Amino acid sequence: MNEQKLNPTLMEYIIALLNIPSAEPGPKEGTEAEAPDINPQSAKIACQMIRFMDEMPGGFFIYHADDTEEIIYANKAMQRIFMCDTYEDFQELTGNTFKGIVYPEDLEDVEKSIWEQISHSKYDLDYVEYRIMRKDGSIRWVEDYGHFIHSEAFGDIFYVFVGDATEKKKRHLSEQTVLLRENTMREEQLKNLIAEYNKERKQINQEHLRRLEVIEGLSVNYESILYADLDTDRIMPYRLSYRTAHQFDEIHQIRSFKWYASDYIKTWVHPEDCKRVYKSTSPSYIREKLSESKTYYLNYRIVNKKDTQYIQLRIVNVGNKDHISQIVMGYRRVDDEIRREMEQKQMLEEALNSANLAIVAKNSFLSNMSHDMRTPLNAILGYTLLAKKHIFDKTALLGYLDKIEASSGQLLDLIGKALEISWMESNDVRVAEGECNLRTLMQEIYRDIFPQAFEKNISLSLDFSHVKHCDIYCDHDKLKQVLVHLAGNAVKYTQNDGNVDIIITELEKLPNNYASYQFVVKDTGIGISKDFIDHIFEPFEREKNTTFSGIHGTGLGLTIAKNLTEMMGGNIKVDSSPGNGSAFSFILRFRLQDVPLQPSGNAANTIAQLMNHKILLVEDNEINMEIESEILEGLGFLVDTAENGLAAVEKIKRSAPEEYGLVLMDIQMPIMDGRQATKIIRGLDTPALAHIPIVALSANAFESDKRLSIESGMDAHLTKPIDVPLLLETISRILQTHKVLFNDSL
Numbered sequence: 194m195n196e197q198k199l200n201p202t203l204m205e206y207i208i209a210l211l212n213i214p215s216a217e218p219g220p221k222e223g224t225e226a227e228a229p230d231i232n233p234q235s236a237k238i239a240c241q242m243i244r245f246m247d248e249m250p251g252g253f254f255i256y257h258a259d260d261t262e263e264i265i266y267a268n269k270a271m272q273r274i275f276m277c278d279t280y281e282d283f284q285e286l287t288g289n290t291f292k293g294i295v296y297p298e299d300l301e302d303v304e305k306s307i308w309e310q311i312s313h314s315k316y317d318l319d320y321v322e323y324r325i326m327r328k329d330g331s332i333r334w335v336e337d338y339g340h341f342i343h344s345e346a347f348g349d350i351f352y353v354f355v356g357d358a359t360e361k362k363k364r365h366l367s368e369q370t371v372l373l374r375e376n377t378m379r380e381e382q383l384k385n386l387i388a389e390y391n392k393e394r395k396q397i398n399q400e401h402l403r404r405l406e407v408i409e410g411l412s413v414n415y416e417s418i419l420y421a422d423l424d425t426d427r428i429m430p431y432r433l434s435y436r437t438a439h440q441f442d443e444i445h446q447i448r449s450f451k452w453y454a455s456d457y458i459k460t461w462v463h464p465e466d467c468k469r470v471y472k473s474t475s476p477s478y479i480r481e482k483l484s485e486s487k488t489y490y491l492n493y494r495i496v497n498k499k500d501t502q503y504i505q506l507r508i509v510n511v512g513n514k515d516h517i518s519q520i521v522m523g524y525r526r527v528d529d530e531i532r533r534e535m536e537q538k539q540m541l542e543e544a545l546n547s548a549n550l551a552i553v554a555k556n557s558f559l560s561n562m563s564h565d566m567r568t569p570l571n572a573i574l575g576y577t578l579l580a581k582k583h584i585f586d587k588t589a590l591l592g593y594l595d596k597i598e599a600s601s602g603q604l605l606d607l608i609g610k611a612l613e614i615s616w617m618e619s620n621d622v623r624v625a626e627g628e629c630n631l632r633t634l635m636q637e638i639y640r641d642i643f644p645q646a647f648e649k650n651i652s653l654s655l656d657f658s659h660v661k662h663c664d665i666y667c668d669h670d671k672l673k674q675v676l677v678h679l680a681g682n683a684v685k686y687t688q689n690d691g692n693v694d695i696i697i698t699e700l701e702k703l704p705n706n707y708a709s710y711q712f713v714v715k716d717t718g719i720g721i722s723k724d725f726i727d728h729i730f731e732p733f734e735r736e737k738n739t740t741f742s743g744i745h746g747t748g749l750g751l752t753i754a755k756n757l758t759e760m761m762g763g764n765i766k767v768d769s770s771p772g773n774g775s776a777f778s779f780i781l782r783f784r785l786q787d788v789p790l791q792p793s794g795n796a797a798n799t800i801a802q803l804m805n806h807k808i809l810l811v812e813d814n815e816i817n818m819e820i821e822s823e824i825l826e827g828l829g830f831l832v833d834t835a836e837n838g839l840a841a842v843e844k845i846k847r848s849a850p851e852e853y854g855l856v857l858m859d860i861q862m863p864i865m866d867g868r869q870a871t872k873i874i875r876g877l878d879t880p881a882l883a884h885i886p887i888v889a890l891s892a893n894a895f896e897s898d899k900r901l902s903i904e905s906g907m908d909a910h911l912t913k914p915i916d917v918p919l920l921l922e923t924i925s926r927i928l929q930t931h932k933v934l935f936n937d938s939l
């Protein structure tokens with residue numbers, strides 16, 4: 194507390210005067226202040242001061258700065274402030290203490306504030322505001338300017354100037370309220386701004402997160418990621434895989450987006466895909482595509498050290514939806530996927546094609562079928578009518594019936610083949626594997642085809658001289674069916690006096706006791722045009738020249754033959770040209786039987802050597818003679834004939850020793866039968882002639898017949914019709930034993 198005193202003397206005078214009982218206003222009771230010596234001059238000033246204080250417009254009071262806080266003096270204005278009529282009223286209202294002046298709720302803070310201010314003030318001054326309660330109970334605000342002084346005579350005192358501050362306070366309060374309101378508003382605005390900012394920030398963060406997620410999402414499936422901004426024309430790698438990094442120069446640097454086209458595409462993209470990739474990665478195209486959907490793909494090839502790789506590029510919009518600029522480009526190699534896709538696509542395309550083809554084929558099959566059926570049916574109906582009309586004309590009737598029979602045969606053939614095809618298509622037709630002897634098979638084929646060949650004077654020959662293993666496992670019926678079809682066609686499409694050869698060649702022995710065989714059916718017929726060869730296996734296809742020529746056919750035989758061959762694992766090939774004959778061939782592989790009954794190599798040689806000699810065929814029946822000669826000549830033998838036993842004996846007698854290698858002798862013949870003739874020949878003087886191999890060729894197949902033949906001196910007894918393989922086998926066996934006699938010339 195500052196001990197400095199401001200005009201103490203005057204204040205002390207004033208206080209002293211105030212304490213003089215006679216003085217106005219009177220001093221407090223019990224105050225025992227020791228009055229200073231007052232000189233008259235000072236007393237006069239003090240009195241003037243008191244009067245002045247009394248009349249001051251503002252409140253003024255003096256009180257003891259001790260616990261009592263007793264008021265020493267309060268001017269009239271104080272009475273007014275408290276709405277007291279008299280000083281006594283004021284004293285009663287306030288208890289004549291400073292404590293009584295201050296509104297009780299404010300007192301503690303006010304006293305504390307005063308003493309704090311005084312302790313810090315250089316001049317012991319303080320300023321406080323507080324409420325007071327007036328006599329009428331109303332509350333007013335006052336401002337209090339206090340000054341602490343210490344008097345030697347009267348102790349510590351405060352003198353205080355008080356003014357009514359209610360209006361000022363109100364003003365202040367309203368100003369504060371306004372300010373507060375403004376502040377609150379401003380605070381509110383600020384809060385709103387912050388909230389908006391936070392919201393935006395959150396959105397931005399979310400957007401960033403979304404982009405990151407997109408990029409990271411891409412990173413999972415795509416090896417390399419590039420980020421590009423089309424607006425600012427820049428592109429930069431975000432992540433590069435070791436496999437593709439070199440394509441992007443391995444540098445994580447920002448480039449112009451133009452680099453992509455000028456460098457990347459130009460260097461890496463397959464020339465055939467370049468144009469497409471240029472177009473699909475141009476900024477305008479990207480913008481257009483990404484305005485339609487968030488992402489799009491592009492598949493293309495790149496050339497990496499001459500190796501073609503399939504790449505999938507995925508472009509994703511990671512920026513604004515309405516303004517496409519920020520994009521991410523993901524790359525990954527999709528070689529396997531694309532390859533699989535391409536294979537699948539091809540498979541689907543093939544399936545579709547074959548489905549379409551199947552529909553077309555079925556339709557044309559049905560329309561061809563109905564057309565082809567109508568022709569013989571019309572003939573049957575027409576000739577039936579004619580037959581009825583000429584029922585009493587036997588010759589004409591027979592002619593019509595013949596024609597009806599032929600047309601019915603054609604119809605039957607057609608229906609049979611059509612059924613066979615549809616059966617093959619709709620059933621799970623399996624290839625059976627049974628024991629089969631190729632020689633026997635050939636013989637059967639020969640037998641089937643021979644009558645037609647004979648009718649046209651076509652030389653039909655079999656050649657299986659290059660077959661080492663005849664005993665095989667195969668589907669006998671299917672193989673026969675194919676060969677009969679081919680050989681039948683060969684005869685059908687070959688003019689009279691032509692040649693048809695059926696040749697089997699064993700190509701190679703395969704592991705696991707398998708061997709492959711080539712089957713060739715060759716003719717010297719009309720041949721086939723190059724254009725038609727492409728369609729020859731399609732159902733109902735017939736070349737014009739064959740239809741115009743009136744040769745009956747269905748156009749189904751080769752379809753069946755081809756299907757069957759394929760089932761057995763082969764593929765029919767055609768080699769032909771118009772006028773130069775045709776050769777149909779296919780190769781099949783068969784499992785060999787364990788104990789093949791093959792003629793030995795010597796036997797094959799023997800037969801080959803026999804071909805240098807004549808065979809004397811002794812036969813009285815002209816037709817048989819022709820057929821048998823045909824067969825033998827077809828096999829490559831030179832044939833001479835004799836119409837009975839006697840003629841045969843004559844020819845042998847007249848022959849040179851090695852002129853004939855074999856006699857095939859019929860048994861029952863006019864003039865001289867076969868056995869008689871044999872006996873005569875065996876009795877000839879020239880050993881080479883007497884021991885000539887003689888084989889009976891008879892319609893009789895009883896054991897007794899065989900025995901009689903052998904007893905007559907024959908080497909073997911075979912039955913008609915000629916079983917070519919058996920004949921060859923027999924010949925070879927006999928010739929082997931006669932070798933010595935022929936001086937090894939056979």
Ligand code: ADP
Binds near residue numbers: 745746
């Ligand atoms: P088809 O003989 O009953 O007409 P195919 O399916 O067997 O039916 O033969 C189809 C067509 O192929 C024949 O009509 C004919 O034009 C031609 N073709 C078949 N084999 C021969 C062949 N050996 N020589 C000439 N043309 C042939």
